[in-house]
Amino acid sequence: MQQIAGDRALDKDVIAGAPSQQSGEGREMLLKHLISGGDERLDCDAASGLNMYGYGPTPRPRDLAFGSSTASTISAGAFAEVATYYDGLMRDMEAGQAAAIYERELGHVRSDLLRLLGLNQLAGQPHVDAILATSGTDIHLFAASLLAREDDRALMTITLMGNETGSGVMTAASGRHFMGRVSSERTVAKGEELRAGDATRNATIAVRNKDGSLRADSEIEDELRGLIELGRAAGLRCLLVVTDVSKTSLLAPSLESVLRLKARFGGILDIMIDACQFRLSAATIRAYLAHGFMVALTGSKFLAGPIFSGALLCPPQMSERFKNRPLPVALADYCGKAEWPEDWVARETLPERANFGLLLRWKAALFELEAFAAIPEEQIVAVLSTFAEAVTTRLAGDPAFRSLDSRPLDRHCLWGASAIRHWDEIPSIFSFYLRNANDIGLLNAGETAAVYKELAVEDDGFAAVRLGQPVRCADFGDVPASALRICLSAPLVVRACKSAEALASLIDQAMIVLDRTAEIAARHSSASAARLASA
Secondary structure, X not given: OOEEOOOOOOOHHHHHOOOOOOOHHHHHHHHHHHOOOOOHHXXXXXXXXXXXXXXXXXXXXXXXXXXXXXXXXXXXXXXXXXXXXXXXXXXXXXXXXXXXXHHHHHHHHHHHHHHHOOOOOOOXXXXXXXXXXXXXXXXXXXXXXXXXXXXXXXXXXXXXXXXXXXXXXXXXXOOEOOOOEOOOOOEOOOOOEOOOOOOOEEEEEOOEOOOOOEOOHHHHHHHHHHHHHHHHHOOOEEEEEEEEOXXXXXXXXXXXXXXXXXXXXXXXXXXXXXXXXXXXXXHHHHHHHXXXXXXXXXXXXXXXXXXXXXXXXXXXXXXXXXXXXXXXXXXXXXXXXXXXXXXXXHHHHOOOOOOHHHHHHHHHHHHHHHHHHOOOHHHHHHHHHHHHHHHHHHHHHXXXXXXXXXXXXXXXXHHOOOOOOOHHHOXXXXXXXXXXXHHOOEOOHHHHHHHHHHHOOOEOOEXXXXXXXXXXXXXXXXXXXXXXXXXXXXHHHHHHXXXXXXXXXXXXXXXXXXXXXXXXXXXXXXXXXXXXXHO
């Protein structure tokens, strides 16, 4: 399949050569930059203009966009903002150097992100450092690289199983290349260690039983305690990755378990919060940092920016440990100096490389975050609550669907007793299986994938339906089953907060999405039954 790979070596001549005012050539250059500076996941098919997730660099306003747990198409507002910014960037490039301009602008992105999260705003406030990265998976690789051999002890990372996080997370967390091409455009050996001898080990925890039901928190905590005890006995350091929230809207392992484990194991156990869905409030992020936990974010899920914009927030105690840590030479293919804090030794081994794709994608994500942060929390709570009630009622009452087991998003140990309801305690991802015709069972993983693909095609007057990609959650006997996900994003919430009519329209659209999903599932189910009957 022919691919369009974004230009990764974005120099002064390339950018300055594109006309301003978004002429045809200027628009094409902007689109190329929006899909540049990452790995092959950003590549777009020549015929469809879409990447492996089914998304491209241009707005698609007709789409029924409820798939933000996987990816999103850039909104019309964010695209206009980025286009205007890009024109200004090109004018700057006429007289300046790419690396210097990139470092300046990425510094503004870092400052804006911290400002919108309420960080580093007051004199005397603890300083939080932010490492910017091309993707959430890259962040796991960076964290493992910083912690490996920190004090001559090897590292063991503990993550959730990949079906709740990301397909490359386990590989990245073990300090290995997780794709076949890196953002510098160099081809690498997937699965190979970045730095021989670091011997980063990776253990994974399942949060679901084989049938998709949730394991007990106490059972998971016992397993984690056993793993960390074994690591300590073997002279290892441990990094526990807590997912808040997962692909299916779980906070796991539970925060009560995490705090008990941290108290028990102290200095040999570090914690990173994988908040790459960005479905948590600024207050929650600040609370995690106050506990000394690192926090990983991306702008491409709940914020609905284009795919490939990440950040690792480091609280003061982690920054002090990391600022004098050298990096594996191989990380120079993943990032440049500007993405790392100014006073960190890590910058010395990195090139002065300008990744304008990363810059533009973060600008789009911050446009959405700025709009979301301006909405009073009580309005966001009202929208999320109303939407959640409508969708859960529909999923529970419609024989076409079966909801996946979930549990409340419980962070009370961060806050103590509080009567205030935080918006991030309300789910914004709703996962469900598809039932066969006549309620005789569930569609299998292959049939569910076929429904998902058909929904994403604009056809016969129907808009494309964007749901979260199927997540393999269970095996029923010998039959693998996957769950689809209908999700809210920050732009959808902002739109729904404008009026009661706007909220009602959003819920109507969600019901249309579920109607269409049930219709296509029934057709696939009937076709499958007919094939079985004739076999």
